[in-house]
Amino acid sequence: MGDEAIQATNDDAASCKRFAIQQGYWRDPYLQFLVKAAERKAPEINRGYYVRTHGIKYLLEDFIKKTESNCQIISLGAGFDTLFWRLKDEGLLPKTYVELDFRAVTSRKCYYIKSRSQLLDPLMESCDGVxxxxxxxxxxxxxxxxxxxxxxxRDVADVESKLTEAGIDKNLPTVFISECVLVYMTVQKSSDLLKWIGDSFPTVLYINYEQVNMADRFGQVMQQNLRSRHCELHGVDACASMDTQKNRFLSVGWEGADAMDMMCVYHKLPPADIHRIERLEFLDELELLQQLFQHYCICWAYKDKANIGLSSIGFA
Ligand SMILES: C[S@@+](CC[C@H](N)C(=O)[O-])C[C@H]1O[C@@H](n2cnc3c(N)ncnc32)[C@H](O)[C@@H]1O
Structure with missing residues (x-):
């Protein structure tokens, strides 16, 4: 699979998110300025994107609150994510927020930001009015x-030099996020990256959203479908089970790791939320939703030298 096909996965994710936002699953006034209105998607896809977005933000907010915003966020393979603007609106910005992606993706994101005041203006606002x-x-x-x-x-030296250039302070509590990113690189490459992060940042949380249970029949069919669209999951071996997802961190020296499939994350949503989203669209294929949700997970791992309570982060 070429890098172009990997970069195109961002367009897919962005248009699915845009459609779910249009349907009212969650509020995001910013994504519309990065991606055109999307074609209709199946209700289970929309619900899946809601739980993914909500689940990641839930863990992230816990981290931001624990550190009282005296922290850094590094989003790997961020694509057209709008999290920076949404956190700003909620008064939850960290000290530094860095996104890394391929040039083909960042150049388009930069172009849209430069040409849309709705995206650019909030970046210009500072606390002191200047x-x-x-x-x-x-x-x-x-x-x-x-x-x-x-x-x-896939190039750890490249990642390190960019983060240094952005002024990242390795001693400040830092959270890394990746959503369907590591699976596109070989397990060796993602392992090198996770080892470097764990070795370099003493107080760090990693939140990873990605496929799981990929060795079963449903997982095999998913891979075949992707392959027919020239999309090879080079890192799929790390997505065999919840244990392989956790072990990719534990085996390179992280202190603790936990994981939950999206069906479980869904059941952790506040009952009022579940009630609201289940009324948005009628869904008659509950079995398909269940299968889909059992093939994605959120895995989170930590090292906590500063002892700020990272081991207690999780879904209550
Ligand atoms: C499925 S998209 C997800 C985008 C975004 N995280 C989201 O969830 O909306 C995967 C993203 O990871 C990026 N990516 C994958 N492999 C990468 C690599 N080796 N270096 C930089 N970016 C990469 C792609 O360009 C793409 O933007």
């Missing part, structure tokens, strides 16, 4: 808190 300086060039964006940078995540 406008922030922003530089957008060479497919990268730099502002005091928010950086979008190009990097190939």
């Amino acid at each position: 406008k922030n300086k922003i530089s957008i060039e060479n497919a990268e964006l730099h502002s005091p808190r928010y950086h979008i940078m190009t990097a190939d995540l």
